[in-house]
Amino acid sequence: MIGCAYVPRGTRLPFIFITLVCTTILLWVWEKTPFLSTYGRVLQLSPDILAGLHVISVPSQQQMHVDNNRSTYVRNGTFDEHTGQTVVMEMQVDSAKAPRKANSEGIFPLRDRSSESSEVRIGAPMPVSSANASTLGSKADEENLINGENNQTCNYARGKWVEDDRRPFYSGSGCKKWLSEMWACRLTQRTDFAYEKFRWQPQDCEMEEFERSKFFNRMQSKTLAFIGDSLGRQQFQSLMCMITGGEEQPDVMNVGWEYGLVKARGAVRPDGWAYRFPGSNTTILFYWSACLCDLEPLNRSDPLTQYAMHLDRSPAFLRRFLDKFDVLVLNTGHHWNRGKLNANRWVMHVKGLPNTDSKIAAIKGAKSFTIRSIIKWVDSQLSDHPRLKAFYRSISPRHFFNGDWNTGGTCDNTNPLSKGKEVVQDGSGDWVPARAVEGTKVKLLDITALSQLRDEGHISRYGIRAAPGAQDCLHWCLPGIPDAWNEILFAQL
Ligand SMILES: *[C@@H]1O[C@H](CO)[C@@H](O)[C@H](O)[C@H]1NC(C)=O
Ligand SMILES: *[C@@H]1O[C@H](CO)[C@@H](O)[C@H](O)[C@H]1NC(C)=O
Ligand SMILES: *[C@@H]1O[C@H](CO)[C@@H](O)[C@H](O)[C@H]1NC(C)=O
Ligand SMILES: *[C@@H]1O[C@H](CO)[C@@H](O)[C@H](O)[C@H]1NC(C)=O
Ligand SMILES: *[C@@H]1O[C@H](CO)[C@@H](O)[C@H](O)[C@H]1NC(C)=O
Ligand SMILES: *[C@@H]1O[C@H](CO)[C@@H](O)[C@H](O)[C@H]1NC(C)=O
Numbered sequence: 001m002i003g004c005a006y007v008p009r010g011t012r013l014p015f016i017f018i019t020l021v022c023t024t025i026l027l028w029v030w031e032k033t034p035f036l037s038t039y040g041r042v043l044q045l046s047p048d049i050l051a052g053l054h055v056i057s058v059p060s061q062q063q064m065h066v067d068n069n070r071s072t073y074v075r076n077g078t079f080d081e082h083t084g085q086t087v088v089m090e091m092q093v094d095s096a097k098a099p100r101k102a103n104s105e106g107i108f109p110l111r112d113r114s115s116e117s118s119e120v121r122i123g124a125p126m127p128v129s130s131a132n133a134s135t136l137g138s139k140a141d142e143e144n145l146i147n148g149e150n151n152q153t154c155n156y157a158r159g160k161w162v163e164d165d166r167r168p169f170y171s172g173s174g175c176k177k178w179l180s181e182m183w184a185c186r187l188t189q190r191t192d193f194a195y196e197k198f199r200w201q202p203q204d205c206e207m208e209e210f211e212r213s214k215f216f217n218r219m220q221s222k223t224l225a226f227i228g229d230s231l232g233r234q235q236f237q238s239l240m241c242m243i244t245g246g247e248e249q250p251d252v253m254n255v256g257w258e259y260g261l262v263k264a265r266g267a268v269r270p271d272g273w274a275y276r277f278p279g280s281n282t283t284i285l286f287y288w289s290a291c292l293c294d295l296e297p298l299n300r301s302d303p304l305t306q307y308a309m310h311l312d313r314s315p316a317f318l319r320r321f322l323d324k325f326d327v328l329v330l331n332t333g334h335h336w337n338r339g340k341l342n343a344n345r346w347v348m349h350v351k352g353l354p355n356t357d358s359k360i361a362a363i364k365g366a367k368s369f370t371i372r373s374i375i376k377w378v379d380s381q382l383s384d385h386p387r388l389k390a391f392y393r394s395i396s397p398r399h400f401f402n403g404d405w406n407t408g409g410t411c412d413n414t415n416p417l418s419k420g421k422e423v424v425q426d427g428s429g430d431w432v433p434a435r436a437v438e439g440t441k442v443k444l445l446d447i448t449a450l451s452q453l454r455d456e457g458h459i460s461r462y463g464i465r466a467a468p469g470a471q472d473c474l475h476w477c478l479p480g481i482p483d484a485w486n487e488i489l490f491a492q493l
Helices: 015-024 113-119 130-136 139-146 212-218 230-244 316-324 338-344 363-382 431-437 448-452 481-491
Strands: 036-038 159-163 198-202 223-228 272-277 282-288 294-297 307-310 327-330 346-350 389-393 443-445 458-460 472-476
Touching (some): 212 230, 223 230, 223 316, 230 272, 230 472, 230 481, 327 363, 363 431, 389 431, 448 481
Parallel strands (some): 223 282, 389 443
Antiparallel strands (some): 159 198
16 A cells, blocks of 8 residues: 555564554545646746645455466555556565565656646757767867766756667566566557667767676676665666666675665565676665655554654665765655655654654655755765765656546557657756755756656556556656666766
């Protein structure tokens, strides 16, 4: 169920009991979350983020599914947070990753975008030919641009999608070891895969082509950590598939235990995963922290305890393991709604005390405050961790057309880039983190506007848990759009 019973590891609470309680009543409560409203000069998130609340009770009948040994666990009334299509009673989990955090990010309300179409100006012609962008600069710039090493002026967020037969980097029928079945659209009834064959081309620079060997060279004896929500997990899975080419690679070691990422007793999945490539001694990990803040049970002996959600404190996991990370990619966004906070029994805290600031109490304020806090904190750590490269990944846009998640909202366009293929504006599509990183050494991995152009790349109607009519217009098919996020990340490593 949505957001229910996410409990940080180490609290040693009786998760099963929590889960059972959670299963009795499902609250489907959302508040609107950020959505891009206008493109053009400066793209900003819609201000009316916090509009409606929706409550739906879900029947208790439950079905159990065990699919070809990859799905192993179903509990009545609980939901995998990653399934996307969530108004269903069953869930599927990758083997050995059964759900303990019964969150769901699946479906979010969104205002009808059709009414905004007149504002969408993505398709405007680019003022400068990207092929010749380098002629704008000096000879030295040009070399940097050609080498993809321009670290000063390249705005990777501005550019266009171009068809490219060298995509995707891996087969969506493969990569079974790292790619969740629920996101492998090749394994669903979907038959259109045009969305797999696009490459993001920044306007002002040649982006270095992703190559596995180069990745491992650069990441020799290094650790890359994704910390965030299920969209962060998508990026993690995408990267694992990109750097393995989707091949099995039995020598890759599961080193989750080094980071405490093991399934706790009574838990149904660990809080993340960590893998090491022995050839280059490279470690890639994902840690689940939907709010990018620290969660602390208020009463450890109470299985139904509330959690202090310390908005101004980074997740304990991050503080504990920061020393080990060379590259950090943070994200949050889709769990900031009243429904999820309530379902998780998260209580906002600031400076160690329950929040009393009404500006922060509003979800939007809390989210912005937390994003600023985590960026500020990471930046403050960089002088002590000079080899660390820290990225904040901007929000991944959702695309519910002609309705909300629960009113038949869809994203079943199969014609890529039908509303435009270019991002021409300079400003970020996600202004809160964009402003927060200003003056810091934290980089914005700004994927919002470019992803906004790719409404056809979502799971759409093909969620394997889909309730009839419901679509997942939040998560992406893999291979797909998150691969491009990783290309942009790679170019900055
Ligand atoms: C199913 O998973 C179990 C445990 O992971 C494994 O031992 C078994 O070989 C798997 N069976 C098949 C058919 O893959
Ligand atoms: C789910 O609920 C049904 C009916 O309420 C029950 O028969 C079934 O045993 C339950 N399954 C689990 C896994 O709890
Ligand atoms: C790009 O620049 C080269 C030389 O700098 C020039 O010959 C060519 O015509 C330019 N192409 C376009 C499309 O402007
Ligand atoms: C940026 O690029 C310049 C020139 O290529 C290089 O000397 C410098 O070290 C780079 N800085 C960073 C932070 O990568
Ligand atoms: C692997 O990398 C870690 C740092 O991530 C380093 O401490 C360790 O010595 C490396 N091991 C080998 C065998 O290179
Ligand atoms: C903590 O929870 C336990 C078990 O529910 C309860 O007995 C105890 O009174 C609670 N403590 C506080 C301080 O609320």
